[in-house]
Amino acid sequence: MDTIEVTSAIPQSSDPVVLVIGKWDGFHKGHQQLVDKAKQLASYEERVSVLGFAGHSRPGCALSSYEDRIHAFKSAGADRYYHMNSSENQTIEEVIENSIRSLNIKRMIISEDFHWDETDMKHSEAVEEAGRKNDVPVTVLPSATIHGLTIQSSTIRTLISKGHMEAAQSMLGRPFEITGIVEKGEQLGRQLGFPTLNMGDIQDYVELRPGVYLGIVDLSDDSSYYTLVSAGYRPTVNGDSYKVEAYLLDFSGDLYGRQVTLKFFRHLRDEVNFEGLDALVEQMKMDELEARKILGITDTLEKEKSNMG
Numbered sequence: 001m002d003t004i005e006v007t008s009a010i011p012q013s014s015d016p017v018v019l020v021i022g023k024w025d026g027f028h029k030g031h032q033q034l035v036d037k038a039k040q041l042a043s044y045e046e047r048v049s050v051l052g053f054a055g056h057s058r059p060g061c062a063l064s065s066y067e068d069r070i071h072a073f074k075s076a077g078a079d080r081y082y083h084m085n086s087s088e089n090q091t092i093e094e095v096i097e098n099s100i101r102s103l104n105i106k107r108m109i110i111s112e113d114f115h116w117d118e119t120d121m122k123h124s125e126a127v128e129e130a131g132r133k134n135d136v137p138v139t140v141l142p143s144a145t146i147h148g149l150t151i152q153s154s155t156i157r158t159l160i161s162k163g164h165m166e167a168a169q170s171m172l173g174r175p176f177e178i179t180g181i182v183e184k185g186e187q188l189g190r191q192l193g194f195p196t197l198n199m200g201d202i203q204d205y206v207e208l209r210p211g212v213y214l215g216i217v218d219l220s221d222d223s224s225y226y227t228l229v230s231a232g233y234r235p236t237v238n239g240d241s242y243k244v245e246a247y248l249l250d251f252s253g254d255l256y257g258r259q260v261t262l263k264f265f266r267h268l269r270d271e272v273n274f275e276g277l278d279a280l281v282e283q284m285k286m287d288e289l290e291a292r293k294i295l296g297i298t299d300t301l302e303k304e305k306s307n308m309g
């Protein structure tokens with residue numbers, strides 16, 4: 001998949017394209033449907049091109065990073081991504097007119113609830129109108145829903161900030177995940193018997209409800225480990241800022257500087273302000289037991305050991 005960074009005008013191209021328009025934060029099930037529809041409607045020689053925009057989600061509120069989105073488009077089978085870097089001061093009509101002038105668009109696809117800005121306007125109608133004026137057919141897809149709720153990035157952000165990870169997962173079509181680089185901390189974790197990798201470079205992502213989570217960590221060498229995650233302010237140790245740290249079950253090794261992806265399955269409990277470190281460690285041991293019980297890891301290990309002899 002090609003990625004084209006657009007700073008002023010979209011570079012001219014005569015390749016016939018089906019253009020899918022959206023904001024794409026989180027690449028949830030509704031987003032996936034749009035790209036699937038484009039692939040279905042594109043003829044053999046038409047390329048599926050995605051149009052997306054920088055600067056539309058506030059820092060600290062995103063479901064996905066720029067790299068996450070590129071990865072999602074690639075996996076979904078898009079051929080090209082146009083990333084518009086300076087479209088904030090344009091109207092959606094201007095963006096579409098400019099795209100039609102620069103590209104050989106055979107069809108445009110957009111979701112019914114596409115919002116260009118914070119107003120309640122249905123901007124899909126503006127795209128339909130621009131299509132009519134320029135003889136480009138527009139397919140408007142109805143919003144995807146789950147349990148009567150429209151699947152949209154803002155709802156998923158709210159679910160995550162309340163710790164409803166299963167509901168968020170049902171809308172995303174996969175667990176919510178963040179990717180970052182392992183940073184050095186104060187080396188307190190290992191003294192407590194619970195070394196925790198500290199996730200760095202995650203400031204763009206939405207904050208989770210402070211608490212303890214069950215998840216999986218994917219390491220950059222393709223191995224994965226179940227993990228307990230603490231996301232929050234760590235009141236027991238007078239933490240002053242939001243941090244995400246993960247204690248990997250049955251892992252030992254050095255992860256500093258590695259890129260890792262953390263997937264969240266379930267919120268297990270809220271963060272507690274313990275009287276001291278002993279009480280915190282006791283609770284961490286119980287968290288680990290609970291995690292192993294949920295995952296069936298103790299059973300599996302016992303069986304493996306007895307099989308080995």
Ligand SMILES: Cc1cc2nc3c(=O)[nH]c(=O)nc-3n(C[C@H](O)[C@H](O)[C@H](O)COP(=O)(O)O)c2cc1C
Nearest residue numbers: 185186188189228230234235236237247271272287
């Ligand atoms: C499974 C687990 C549960 C945790 N629960 C709490 C908690 O309830 N309250 C709290 O203040 N910190 C909690 N923490 C965070 C610990 O305070 C932190 O990992 C430890 O102090 C090391 O922190 P450091 O990264 O600041 O050195 C938890 C961490 C883990 C791994």
Ligand SMILES: Nc1ncnc2c1ncn2[C@@H]1O[C@H](COP(=O)(O)OP(=O)(O)OP(=O)(O)O)[C@@H](O)[C@H]1O
Nearest residue numbers: 185186187188189190195196197248252253254255
């Ligand atoms: N099971 C494990 N889970 C997480 N990290 C582990 C594990 N085993 C070894 N490590 C390594 O130990 C580091 C964490 O150790 P420790 O928590 O003592 O130090 P730290 O990086 O200063 O973090 P913290 O600030 O949380 O104390 C990780 O970054 C990783 O390199």
